[in-house]
Amino acid sequence: MHDAPLMTARDLHKRFGETQALDSASVDLHAGEVLALMGPSGSGKSTLLHCLAGIVAPDAGSIIYDGRDLAQMSDVERSALRRSEFGFVFQFGQLVPELTCLENVALPLRLAGVGRRAAEKSAAEWLRRLEVADVADKRPGQASGGQGQRVAVARALVTSPRVVFADEPTGALDSLNGERVMQLLIAAARDTGAAVVLVTHEARIAAYSDREAVVRDGRVREQEFAR
Numbered sequence: 001m002h003d004a005p006l007m008t009a010r011d012l013h014k015r016f017g018e019t020q021a022l023d024s025a026s027v028d029l030h031a032g033e034v035l036a037l038m039g040p041s042g043s044g045k046s047t048l049l050h051c052l053a054g055i056v057a058p059d060a061g062s063i064i065y066d067g068r069d070l071a072q073m074s075d076v077e078r079s080a081l082r083r084s085e086f087g088f089v090f091q092f093g094q095l096v097p098e099l100t101c102l103e104n105v106a107l108p109l110r111l112a113g114v115g116r117r118a119a120e121k122s123a124a125e126w127l128r129r130l131e132v133a134d135v136a137d138k139r140p141g142q143a144s145g146g147q148g149q150r151v152a153v154a155r156a157l158v159t160s161p162r163v164v165f166a167d168e169p170t171g172a173l174d175s176l177n178g179e180r181v182m183q184l185l186i187a188a189a190r191d192t193g194a195a196v197v198l199v200t201h202e203a204r205i206a207a208y209s210d211r212e213a214v215v216r217d218g219r220v221r222e223q224e225f226a227r
């Protein structure tokens, strides 16, 4: 891990009204590493993840991703970056309810201009890999929570992103399902070389990471170079 970081965030500040969500938060992300953001509720973990992912603009501070300064990019450029280089998994899959699970996983490829057949072929392969091929033709509402999260992981990885942002991806699952979804997410990320930024407050889930950063009061208080 001695190469230059893939992403460097320095002194991020973000205020929502009276709340100082980020207060000089700094963190690095290296290519291919799994970084867990831990810390108490309300400490700023999700806000930090949203800033790193270019979803929320910090009030101050810098985020350099692969030599590019996110603040210098237009909204259109940031959206294009998110679509082509990042994948997302949230606590509640956030799948499109009207589409089948297969169509949901194919969607990021379709948006990137891939033809329907090729996109659905890749989507089917990812559903198999995540052990949910059987829900391909079902709508998300007909799948269980654990199946839905696996579909969401497949959707996040189908474009071979360089970074997967996962915000409490197992927070709504029972522990057995949660562990399996984490194992599948990490295995898929390792296979494809994607880095993962994982927000969690569960030590059991953070144990899947290479490194833990603790967010407290809007700052990254300590970084353990564990494992």
Ligand SMILES: Nc1ncnc2c1ncn2[C@@H]1O[C@H](COP(=O)(O)OP(=O)(O)OP(=O)(O)O)[C@@H](O)[C@H]1O
Pocket (backbone or CB within 6 Å): 016, 017, 019, 020, 021, 039, 040, 041, 042, 043, 044, 045, 046, 047, 048, 201
């Ligand atoms: N869009 C928003 N509008 C107003 N306040 C917000 C917004 N987003 C976050 N906050 C506030 O900023 C602080 C940090 O929130 P954030 O969601 O980043 O914390 P967190 O560590 O992820 O919390 P949790 O573990 O409970 O999800 C909290 O006080 C929260 O209420």
